[in-house]
Amino acid sequence: MSGTQSQATASSLQICRIMRPDDANIVGNVHGGTILKMIEEAGCIIGTRHCNTQPGDRCAAQLARVERTDFLYPMFIGEVAHVSAEITYASKHSVEVQVHVMSENILTGATKMTNRAALWYVPFSLEDVDNVTEVPPIKYASPGQEEEGKKRYEAQKMERLETKERNGELLIPVSAPEPYTVGFSQSSLIHLVGPSDCTLHGFVHGGVTMKLMDEVAGIVAARHCKTNIVTASVDAINFHRKIMKGCVVTVSGRATFASNKSMEIEVFVDADPLIEAEKGKYRAVTAFFTYISLDKQGKPLSIPPMKLEGDEEQRRFEDGKMRYLQNKAKRLADKERQQ
Amino acid sequence: MSGTQSQATASSLQICRIMRPDDANIVGNVHGGTILKMIEEAGCIIGTRHCNTQPGDRCAAQLARVERTDFLYPMFIGEVAHVSAEITYASKHSVEVQVHVMSENILTGATKMTNRAALWYVPFSLEDVDNVTEVPPIKYASPGQEEEGKKRYEAQKMERLETKERNGELLIPVSAPEPYTVGFSQSSLIHLVGPSDCTLHGFVHGGVTMKLMDEVAGIVAARHCKTNIVTASVDAINFHRKIMKGCVVTVSGRATFASNKSMEIEVFVDADPLIEAEKGKYRAVTAFFTYISLDKQGKPLSIPPMKLEGDEEQRRFEDGKMRYLQNKAKRLADKERQQ
Amino acid sequence: MSGTQSQATASSLQICRIMRPDDANIVGNVHGGTILKMIEEAGCIIGTRHCNTQPGDRCAAQLARVERTDFLYPMFIGEVAHVSAEITYASKHSVEVQVHVMSENILTGATKMTNRAALWYVPFSLEDVDNVTEVPPIKYASPGQEEEGKKRYEAQKMERLETKERNGELLIPVSAPEPYTVGFSQSSLIHLVGPSDCTLHGFVHGGVTMKLMDEVAGIVAARHCKTNIVTASVDAINFHRKIMKGCVVTVSGRATFASNKSMEIEVFVDADPLIEAEKGKYRAVTAFFTYISLDKQGKPLSIPPMKLEGDEEQRRFEDGKMRYLQNKAKRLADKERQQ
Known part of the structure; x- marks a missing residue:
């Protein structure tokens, strides 16, 4: 066989x-x-x-x-x-x-x-x-391959160190938010970690966490667009701390940026050891998901513009725009290289 | 790749x-x-x-x-x-x-x-x-391989024809209960408690038990009404005894009462410690579920009247009617108070 | 909200x-x-x-x-x-x-x-x-709130005590079959076919049916042996009729034969179209599963002998013995051929 x-x-x-x-x-x-x-x-x-x-x-x-x-x-x-x-x-x-x-x-x-x-x-x-x-x-098939790998290794190591800091913020709820604001589509879910979410040794599979993150991001996108939305990309995700069996996981998402064709959603994962509460709640993962909106024939629709409120949201929007432009530039460069 | x-x-x-x-x-x-x-x-x-x-x-x-x-x-x-x-x-x-x-x-x-x-x-x-x-x-890799396959094909064809006949027999030679009787719609299911049904400490989540109870009650209601049925209410449920990992749970339901617009189903949960059998089977929970029947547009349909057999069923029907009238009175009182 | x-x-x-x-x-x-x-x-x-x-x-x-x-x-x-x-x-x-x-x-x-x-x-x-x-x-936000809560607490306490008594009754007042008889270990489960059980075209996956069959057979074996039991083999299974979305599937199992080292369980699958009830219930699949019993170190244990009641059970036992001997002979022949 x-x-x-x-x-x-x-x-x-x-x-x-x-x-x-x-x-x-x-x-x-x-x-x-x-x-x-x-x-x-x-x-x-x-x-x-x-x-x-x-x-x-x-x-x-x-x-x-x-x-x-x-x-x-x-x-x-x-x-x-x-x-x-x-x-x-x-x-x-x-x-x-x-x-x-x-x-x-x-x-x-x-x-x-x-x-x-x-x-x-x-x-x-x-x-x-x-x-x-x-x-x-x-x-390795060739010394070049090992070298390339080493470069990728160094690059991700650097990035992991950088993002370790961005981890403090909490989502603050808004009373009776207006449509298209960040507060309107902001969402969070809670999941009690079960046995089949975990490895044999009691740690939550990274894939389980990512699935929950995509679920929340999808709800945020659907609330904003009110259409059929699909995941277009996920930015690099760093898993800073392990999540263990018996935790309650809170996954929160909020819109950060919208172009005409896509919107970016920031997702936070917080772990809360239910019984050993003295250990305290901690931020385990954060990431940016990008969604597009589709009509019934599966063709892209334009994204409703976001209504920004306050300096903080404005700042996040600008940061998101930067990421958007960088990714776009990178995609174009990749395309040209392949031709 | x-x-x-x-x-x-x-x-x-x-x-x-x-x-x-x-x-x-x-x-x-x-x-x-x-x-x-x-x-x-x-x-x-x-x-x-x-x-x-x-x-x-x-x-x-x-x-x-x-x-x-x-x-x-x-x-x-x-x-x-x-x-x-x-x-x-x-x-x-x-x-x-x-x-x-x-x-x-x-x-x-x-x-x-x-x-x-x-x-x-x-x-x-x-x-x-x-x-x-x-x-x-x-x-085929060789003519011999095709020949071997053909032999297997003929052999299984023969066996399939043979067993087709043995398939008539029913396990419990039911004396075919009449439609609309309690016996006709009575149902029970067995569930082997799995890890995801349990808390970290090996006890079945109350919610898992309630989900199984609703599943059986729904089957009873669907068998009686043969339409789209939905849960309308659940009477107070008391959890007298814990159910543990490794138990087999038997959940049984039977119709007790039907008004024009709803029917009541009594549900029993029995736990059976599979391996430590000396502990014996015990009744863990009982409850009454009420269902309504809907047409394709989601509008209420009337419930087919129950055919009662024997004094016991008659007594249970009367008890159910009492609960029905009490709940109705309570709902009306609540409504008035709110106005 | x-x-x-x-x-x-x-x-x-x-x-x-x-x-x-x-x-x-x-x-x-x-x-x-x-x-x-x-x-x-x-x-x-x-x-x-x-x-x-x-x-x-x-x-x-x-x-x-x-x-x-x-x-x-x-x-x-x-x-x-x-x-x-x-x-x-x-x-x-x-x-x-x-x-x-x-x-x-x-x-x-x-x-x-x-x-x-x-x-x-x-x-x-x-x-x-x-x-x-x-x-x-x-x-509490106010002393009144605590008082209200206390009233609810007392009321439910009373009701819990009351219903504790009603909980003795069993649905089918079983005439308690004796251990090791066929009636004692006989089991059946009901499963409402869900979307994920089906192919895109609304037919139940054969694998879903087999998983339910193994589940029931395992419960029968565990009830008979009261030990850790594992599937040793499954006889040929024929799928005579398709099972469709929206059916209720009843899977029943009963012990048919036990040797010193293994026991055979016959499993029946009946499909019941819940809503289009005019189509009637039908037998969809039958099969024989063989289980062995293991101790805590994973070593085979002997199977408690079956207590047979009536000619029918005796006949099924003899048929099972025949299958057992045939399979044993076949295994030996295969082994010799491979040497």
């Missing part, structure tokens, strides 16, 4: 699954969160597998960061999602996993690449959960 | 997934049913994909038969299940899919073949669901 | 979630049980949180009672359910949580209050599960 062999090579993996009604919104578009969760499951398996290929403490690969991810095409109920993951770089204490997602319509045979993502994992010892273990080296 | 290519070959497929607490029993053994479900998902994808590789009506591959399957080794929570499926024979109107399941311990690297299965699928047209479509031929 | 403001204070809480296809019936009405489950989740979080705000034993709030609840308006798939919970009274050993549920159509902005509920929780020590701990006092 040819399939069996490919499992043996520790450095690649394929997951696939039919998309079901609960994976999608009422119009049939698969939630970005469903795809992020599958991507992370593949990354977690391949990362944990690789980090355990040498003697010593057994360890679990914990998600530390997801690079900026674009959702290139929508996926629909009934299609098969194929997620392929590959380890592409290993530093002393982390691995980079690159993931591709294809959608396959098994009735027509049509396939499309819907996502590309890069995730960073750090292995924690199972004997001592605060102890980061060493990552076995991988073989 | 090499993984992407293997998708293109229409005749093989790999699914993999980490086994979670909800996939297993309390001791950590993955349920056979979890594995059977994954096997069938792989078979369904590959079968549907193959049957749509030629022009003509689009079709869905429907499972027709699973050959005898052995579970060679147990699988555990935290292991990765790899399911590989391959089309191994095609007759004019059916395909045989052979599936292998491997378990992989990603911490130790140990892998085991836990199952081998063979499934037969028949393609049904999506335009006309009763119409079986033709299966495209497959290429 | 004022509830939004209060997230920060420990004594109030908001949960929200989009209603998904699996939360509703085929017409799109969210199940009452889905809402009850959300209400209780909010109550459990806020209750547990409050009871742990003072030093001493950590504890879990256990649901003791839900007051009568009305479902004022239906909720639909795609709407967002907002559940706000607030602690409104604390006695020495219990807390009252009041919950409001709003539905929000995020496309039109329309909101409706769909439910109001009051739940009573009792905190149990996590160190000693039978020990009720003390509840920290709460602050």
Whole structure:
């Protein structure tokens, strides 16, 4: 059986699954969160597998960061999602996993690449959960490949340090907000972490967290646009602190920026150890999600302009605009390079 | 990326997934049913994909038969299940899919073949669901392989015809209760308490119990009314005894009263500690649910009158009527007070 | 909605979630049980949180009672359910949580209050599960508020005592079958087919049916053996008739044969089109599952002998023995061929 062999090579993996009604919104578009969760499951398996290929403490690969991810095409109920993951770089204490997602319509045979993502994992010892273990080296096809990986490693390391600070703010509710204001679409949900949300060792899967983040961001976008909205991209996400079994997770989202074709939503994840309350609530993750609005034929609609209130919202809008312009410039540059 | 290519070959497929607490029993053994479900998902994808590789009506591959399957080794929570499926024979109107399941311990690297299965699928047209479509031929590695497949095909065809007859018998030779009687709509379900049903400390969430109670009451109401029914109210529910992890919960419901606009269903919850059986089965909760019946526009329909049999049913009906009249009076009083 | 403001204070809480296809019936009405489950989740979080705000034993709030609840308006798939919970009274050993549920159509902005509920929780020590701990006092806005709460507390206490007695009765006054008989372990479950159980075209996935069959067979085996049981094999399964969306599926299992090391369970699947009832109930699948019993180290245990009653059970036992011997012979033959 040819399939069996490919499992043996520790450095690649394929997951696939039919998309079901609960994976999608009422119009049939698969939630970005469903795809992020599958991507992370593949990354977690391949990362944990690789980090355990040498003697010593057994360890679990914990998600530390997801690079900026674009959702290139929508996926629909009934299609098969194929997620392929590959380890592409290993530093002393982390691995980079690159993931591709294809959608396959098994009735027509049509396939499309819907996502590309890069995730960073750090292995924690199972004997001592605060102890980061060493990552076995991988073989590179060429010295250039290793060099490229090292550059990506240094760049993300820098960014992770930078964002660690941005973590203080809380969402403040507004009384009877006007439509199109930030207060109007602002949303938050609470989730009690259950056993199937966790790894065998009691830590919440990064994919579970990302799925909740996408759910809240989607509600914010739908409240603002009142149309069928879909995830267009997710900015790099850093996972600063682990979330454990028995926590209550509060996920909050607010609109920060809207261009004509897309809107940006900032999402915060706070963890609250329910019983050991003395440990205190802490900010675990923050990220920016970008959504687009679609009509019934799946064509893009323009986004209603945001009504900004106060200097703070104005400042965030300007910051969002900067990110928007940078991403746009980067996309154009990538396109030109490919031609 | 090499993984992407293997998708293109229409005749093989790999699914993999980490086994979670909800996939297993309390001791950590993955349920056979979890594995059977994954096997069938792989078979369904590959079968549907193959049957749509030629022009003509689009079709869905429907499972027709699973050959005898052995579970060679147990699988555990935290292991990765790899399911590989391959089309191994095609007759004019059916395909045989052979599936292998491997378990992989990603911490130790140990892998085991836990199952081998063979499934037969028949393609049904999506335009006309009763119409079986033709299966495209497959290429065999050798003429011997085709011959072997044909033998398996003939053998299973014979067996399917044989068992078709044995299928008439019903487990409980019900003396067919008359429509609109209490016996006709009476229903009960069994639920094996899983990890996600429980608090961190092994007690079933009250909300899980109430959801099961509503499910049974809804089935009773739908069997009686044969329409779209919705929950209108729930009487006070007392939780006298805790239900623990590892219990089997039996939830039973029976109609007690019907007015023109609503019907009342009494629901019982019994807990049965499966393993510590010396503790004995006990009644954990009882409650009354009230349902109304709606037409396609969501407007209330009248409830078919109940056919009562015996004094006991008559007494329960009178009690239900009392509750109904009391609630009605209370609602009216509340309304007046609010004006 | 004022509830939004209060997230920060420990004594109030908001949960929200989009209603998904699996939360509703085929017409799109969210199940009452889905809402009850959300209400209780909010109550459990806020209750547990409050009871742990003072030093001493950590504890879990256990649901003791839900007051009568009305479902004022239906909720639909795609709407967002907002559940706000607030602690409104604390006695020495219990807390009252009041919950409001709003539905929000995020496309039109329309909101409706769909439910109001009051739940009573009792905190149990996590160190000693039978020990009720003390509840920290709460602050009341006015002395009148405390007085009102106390009245509600006394009223529910009285009612709980009253209903405690009514709880002895069993639905079907079973003439308590003897252990190890077929009647003793015989089990059946009802499952309302949901969207995620089905293909895009409304047919139940074969894998979903097999998972339910394994679940029932496992309950039969556990009731007979009272140990950790695992699926050892499944005989060939034929799927004679399709099962469609909106059906109620009844899955029943009974022990047919037991050798020293394994037991065989026959499983029946009956489909019942709930709304188009004129189509009638039909037998969709039957199969034989074989289970083995394991001790805590995972070693096989012997199966308690079955107590057979009547000729019919004796006949089925002989048939089962035949299958058992045939399979054993076949396994031996396969083994020899492979050597």
